[in-house]
Amino acid sequence: MQHAELRERVLEANVALGRAGLVTLTFGNASAADREAGVVAIKPSGVPNDRLRAADVAVVELATGELVDSGLRPSSDTPTHLALYRAWPAVGGVVHTHSPFATAWAQARRELPCFGTTHADHFDGAVPVTRPLAPSEIEGEYERATGDVILETFASLALDPLDRPAVLIASHGPFVWGASVEEAVENAIVLETVAASAYRSVVLAAGLEAIPAELREKHFKRKHGAGAYYGQSA
C-alpha cells in the first residue's frame, strides 16, 4: 500500500470526527496533503466511518486530481479540498462536516462573530460566510466552485487562512483546515463548540456585539506567534 502513513492519518481523522459528534452517517470528510509527494489522501465517497479502513482511503494527485492507484472513488467534495490545497501552501489538512451548530449558522447565512475567548484562542476574528453560488456555478463544476468561493471570500477580506482556519458555506456547512489534518480536526471541534455557545449567547442577548479587538488579539497571541505563552512547547 502506497502512502500508508498518510492514509492511516486520514483514517484516524475521519474516525475522530465521528467520535466528536461532528459527522453523522457519511456527512463529512477529512483529507491530508503530502506536498513532497504531491498527493492528497481523502475519505472515499459514501463510506461510513465505522466501516472505513486505511486501504479504502483514496489518494489523488494534488495537481490533477487523478487517482494514484486503483482504490475507491474519492469523496465528491475532493475538488473543494484540492482548490484549498493549491491556493494555500501552508495548509496540510482539510475537514468538511455538517456539525450541528456550525451548520445552523451556515444555513442562516450569518457569519459567526467572535463572542468569547475560546473563539479568539483559535480564530483571529469572525468566521466568515460565503456568498450564495450563482446558478451557473451550481450547474457547472459545483464542488470546484465551492472551493473558489471560499478563496474569493478570504481574498476579499484579506484573511490569512491559518489565522482564521474555517469558513461557513452558505446553505451548506463548514469547511475547516490547519497546518496538519490533526490540527484541522481540532479546529473543527473548536468551531462547533464556539458555534454552540454563540447560538446560545444571541438567544440570551439579541444584539450582542463581538468582543473588543484588544481582548481578541490578546487571546489569539497567547497561542500563536513569537509571544505565545500557552502550552508546553512555545
Next chain:
Amino acid sequence: MQHAELRERVLEANVALGRAGLVTLTFGNASAADREAGVVAIKPSGVPNDRLRAADVAVVELATGELVDSGLRPSSDTPTHLALYRAWPAVGGVVHTHSPFATAWAQARRELPCFGTTHADHFDGAVPVTRPLAPSEIEGEYERATGDVILETFASLALDPLDRPAVLIASHGPFVWGASVEEAVENAIVLETVAASAYRSVVLAAGLEAIPAELREKHFKRKHGAGAYYGQSA
C-alpha cells in the same frame, strides 16, 4: 419460524432506531414488506426495543392485516403502515418515531423547509405536514385515517414518495419510509438531523427562506437518478 429473515431485519431496524436516539421507551416502530409473499413484518405493540426478539416480531397479511401466525399483537399503528404499502408499491420499509426535533416541527404544525444541502441530498423539497384529522376521523378507524391523510397530502402536492420519503403528522410526529426498511431507518436519522439544524436556523434567522431550486436539485441528483455521482456504486 416463518419469514425469519424479514423478522430479523425488522428487529435490527427497531434496535437501530433506539440506538440512534430516535425512539424512547416504546414510542416508535419499524416495518418491512415482502411483496412476493404478500406480508408485512412489524414491531409488536408496547414491547421495548431492548426486550424485543425476532420471534416477537408480528407478521400480517399485506392485503387484510390479519396475523399470519399466532405471534404477539402488532403495533397499534399497523393500519397506518399498511395504507402506505398498499398505495405505494415502491416502498419496502416504513418507520414511525417521535424523534425530538422532527416531533417539535410536527407539533408546531409547520412543514420542514429545505434550508441546506443535507436535506436536499435526501428529500427533494420541504417535508410536508398533514392537515389536522377531523373529529369523525379520530373517533373512527383512527390509525387507518392517519395513513389516508398522508396519502391525501402527497396526492394533493403531487409528490413522489421515494423522492420525498417523510411526512410530519400534525400534533403527532414523523412517518418515514424507503425502498427498504434499512433505507427508511437512514431517512429517519437524516430527518431528525435536518429538523434539528432547521430549528436552530430559524432561531438565528427568523424569516429564513428555503434554498434555491437549482442548489436543491443539484444535491438531490448527486445522490439519485441516472446522473448520480455520490458513493461507490452509482
Next chain:
Amino acid sequence: MQHAELRERVLEANVALGRAGLVTLTFGNASAADREAGVVAIKPSGVPNDRLRAADVAVVELATGELVDSGLRPSSDTPTHLALYRAWPAVGGVVHTHSPFATAWAQARRELPCFGTTHADHFDGAVPVTRPLAPSEIEGEYERATGDVILETFASLALDPLDRPAVLIASHGPFVWGASVEEAVENAIVLETVAASAYRSVVLAAGLEAIPAELREKHFKRKHGAGAYYGQSA
C-alpha cells in the same frame, strides 16, 4: 434486612432515574409504598445514586414518617412524598427530579400544555403548575407544604392523580407518580420527553394551542381503561 424487596425496587428506581439523565448528583429521589405493611421506602438524603445500596434505602412509617429501623436519614423531601401517599390511595410510587426541560417549565411557572400524542398517551391534559408557596408556608414545614400545594392544585382542578400523574412545583421542578414506582419512573421519562418537545414547539410556534380534546382522549384511551388496545396485555 426488613422490606428487602421494597428497598431493592427503590434502589433500582433511583438508579434508573440517573441512567435516563433525569437526576444529576443528588438532585432527585424515588420512593415506593407497601400499603399492607404501612411503610414507604425512600432514597436516603444526599447519597449519590452510584454509591447507593439497597441496605441504605430508608424505610419510614406511612402514618407517622418515623424511621422503621436504624438506617440512613431519609430524603429531606420525605414529607412531600408522604402527603401524596396519604391523600391518594391508588398511588404506589413517587418520583422527584430536576430533569432539564421539565424544570425549565416549572421555573418559568408555566403549565405544560398537551401539544402532541405522546403527552396524551400518558397524561389526560396539561401538567399543572402549582401556585407559589406563601412565606409562612416556606418558613414552616416547607416540604409538607409542598405536598399540600400539590393536593390543593389537583383538588381545585378536580384531577384524578393517576390520569394526570405529574405536577410542576413553581420555581422548583417536577413531582411524578404512578400505581407503582416503576410506573412513576416511566412517567418521569415521558414527562421530560414531552417537556423538551413542547419547549421546541413553542419556539417554532409562539402562540401554539393544545391539541383538540378528541385527539387527546383518543390517545389516552388507547392506553387506559376498558377500551384500551395498546400493548400486549389489555
Next chain:
Amino acid sequence: MQHAELRERVLEANVALGRAGLVTLTFGNASAADREAGVVAIKPSGVPNDRLRAADVAVVELATGELVDSGLRPSSDTPTHLALYRAWPAVGGVVHTHSPFATAWAQARRELPCFGTTHADHFDGAVPVTRPLAPSEIEGEYERATGDVILETFASLALDPLDRPAVLIASHGPFVWGASVEEAVENAIVLETVAASAYRSVVLAAGLEAIPAELREKHFKRKHGAGAYYGQSA
C-alpha cells in the same frame, strides 16, 4: 514526587471536569491549595485531560507563583487562581471551565439569576458577571487582572465567596471554587446545570424574575450552616 496526594486530587478533579462534559480539549483547569505547605497544585498548560498524569501536575508557591520543582509549565490561568487563594483564605480549590451554558451567559454579559431551588441549594443569589476589562488590564498582566476583577466584583457586592462560589467572566466563561477542589468541581457541575435550566426558563418566560428571598434562603440553609438538615452528616 513531592505533594503526591495533592497532585493526585488535582488530576482527579481535572478528569472529573472532562467526564462531566464541562471541559472540551484543553479548555479548563482545576487547582487545589495546601495552605500549610504554602503551595498550589494546578493543571499544566495545554495538556489534554486524557493524557494527564499526577506527575505532570504543576506545583507552585502560593506566595510567589514560582514552580516548586522542575515540572511542566503551569496553566496560563495560574495568576487568576492565585489571586483568589490569596484573597480568600477559606477557599481550597478553584476550577475554570468553558462549560456550554455558563459560557453562553458569560458571553451574553448577563448575571445568572436564581430561578429555582437547585440554584438556591448551592448559591445564595445570582451568580454575578464581571465588568469588561479595560484595554490596559488586557495588555498588562491579563490573567492577574482577571483575578482582580473577580475580587472587585465580590467586594463591591459584599458577597461571601463560599456562599456564592462562582462568577462569570464577561466574554469568557466561569470560575468556580469551594472549600476543597472536590467541592469546586461539584459547584461547577451545579453551575452548568442551573445555567442550562435558566437559559430555557428565559426562553419560556422572557421577563422572568428571580425567586423570592424566603424561598432562596430556605433552600440555601437546608444545606448550609447550623440549621442544615440535608444529607447524612449535618
